[in-house]
Amino acid sequence: MTLYYSLVFALLVFEMAVFVSLIIPLPFTMKRKLFSFISESPIIAKLQYGLKITFIFILILFVDSVNRVYRVQVELGQAKHQQGAGAGVAGSERMEVQARKFYSQRNMYLCGFTLFLSLILNRTYVMILDTLRLEQEVKDMKGETPKNDKNAAKLGEAGELGEIGQLKKKLAEKEKDLEAMRKQSQGLSNEYNRLGDQMTQEDGSNKKAR
Known part of the structure; x- marks a missing residue:
């Protein structure tokens, strides 16, 4: 296996480990803190940007x-057709x-x-964020969350990381400007x-003075 395919295999193992870590059942508070850290960490953001470029090369x-x-x-197929002419040579060539x-085929798979698992990871991450955000909203409605809970606010912001969240933020900024x-x-x-x-009063005063 060449070096770049070895790196692809290492990335595949890394994705599998990340996927397992995402689906491990954790307490709500711990999972909320973990995803708040992931959504806010600049190091994670740079890592995600680097992985996007890497996936382009993998594609x-x-x-x-x-x-x-295909080739x-x-x-x-050509070797099979030549097998009748020279069985020994065609057999070695066929092997x-x-x-x-x-x-x-191994490299293709x-x-x-690796690409397929990257899509699954991205979708799983977004779904977990949405689930945590909905659970947090339920807790807020029941009054189970303290008002000064910073992680809850961060989680709410993390749930808006998609395109819809960005559009909502832009719409809110436009409304503020408006x-x-x-x-x-x-x-x-x-x-x-x-x-x-004031000008009307001054005109009236001038007319009375005259």
């Missing part, structure tokens, strides 16, 4: 391995092609399972009315 290796499997399959086919513009517009309107009343 390239997967496409290359599929291409190799080896074609060579194996070599079979070995190449085995290694190509290795890269494929509210500020409304207050500014109301202030300008009040100031305009005050100046208008």
Whole structure:
């Protein structure tokens, strides 16, 4: 096994270990603290960014391995047709092609399972965050959570990490900007009315003076 496929295998083992750690049943408080740390840690964020780039290279290796499997399959079919002409030579060539086919299929399965497990990990992580957020909301409704519980607030923020959460945050920021513009517009309107009343009073005073 070449170096890069050895690294892919190591990544696959790492993903399996992470998946097992995610599905291990833990107390709610411990799991809440763990996922709050994962969602806020800058080191974890950098690691996730590096893994995304790594998965792009693994996808390239997967496409290359599929291409190799197809080419080896074609060579194996040609070797079968040549077996009648020279059994000894064709047999040795067929064994070599079979070995190449085995290694190509192994690399294809290795890269494929690594990519597939990465998708499962991402979906499992999001589902666990949603579950913890819903459990926290139930506890808040029942009044079982202290008001100064920082981990609960962090968990609520972690549950909004997806695209929907980002859109909600942007919408909230737009609403704040709109509210500020409304207050500014109301202030300008009040100031305009005050100046208008003041000018009207001054005109009235001038007319009386005349």
